[in-house]
Amino acid sequence: MNNTVTCIDCGCTYVQSHPGERIVHGYRHKKILSYNAYHADDNKWPTYIFFEIREEIVKRASRILRTDDKSAREKEKAALEIFRVWWLTSFESLLFSASLSRTLETHPDFPSYVLSAIENQNHVQEILTREVRERLIVWANRKHANTQGIRWNSLGEVLARKK
Numbered sequence: 186m187n188n189t190v191t192c193i194d195c196g197c198t199y200v201q202s203h204p205g206e207r208i209v210h211g212y213r214h215k216k217i218l219s220y221n222a223y224h225a226d227d228n229k230w231p232t233y234i235f236f237e238i239r240e241e242i243v244k245r246a247s248r249i250l251r252t253d254d255k256s257a258r259e260k261e262k263a264a265l266e267i268f269r270v271w272w273l274t275s276f277e278s279l280l281f282s283a284s285l286s287r288t289l290e291t292h293p294d295f296p297s298y299v300l301s302a303i304e305n306q307n308h309v310q311e312i313l314t315r316e317v318r319e320r321l322i323v324w325a326n327r328k329h330a331n332t333q334g335i336r337w338n339s340l341g342e343v344l345a346r347k348k
């Protein structure tokens with residue numbers, strides 16, 4: 186039986202009957218609440234997405250990016266869905282650092298993350314057509330993306346930090 190629950194306080198989804206998931210949730214819960222105590226609105230911890238859902242989002246969006254008869258608008262939207270999953274994963278890797286940074290400055294915001302990934306990550310450039318890339322750059326700049334100081338972790342292709 187799959188009794189998946191979403192915690193209304195921290196937004197994490199986990200399987201309640203699974204002891205390991207309960208322990209991980211307890212650990213994340215404490216860290217996310219202490220993080221959110223210092224931040225408001227858009228700067229709060231990003232909404233959690235269950236891992237199976239992430240895989241589905243990336244799979245479906247990747248299919249759209251590879252389909253010739255999808256419009257640039259649809260592909261732009263699909264690319265942003267993939268980026269949001271990667272960004273969340275990158276953000277979450279902060280959870281496992283010894284001390285949770287209390288300032289958002291140690292992780293790029295979403296538009297900055299997208300722009301830096303397009304400019305610096307080869308695996309990203311390969312999945313986007315030039316037109317989609319250009320649309321995303323316009324989108325990110327309109328949202329005041331700032332890529333200054335962003336470093337990419339060479340081990341995890343989607344993990345970014347800001348100095």
Ligand SMILES: [Zn+2]
Nearest residue numbers: 192194195214
């Ligand atoms: Zn919780």
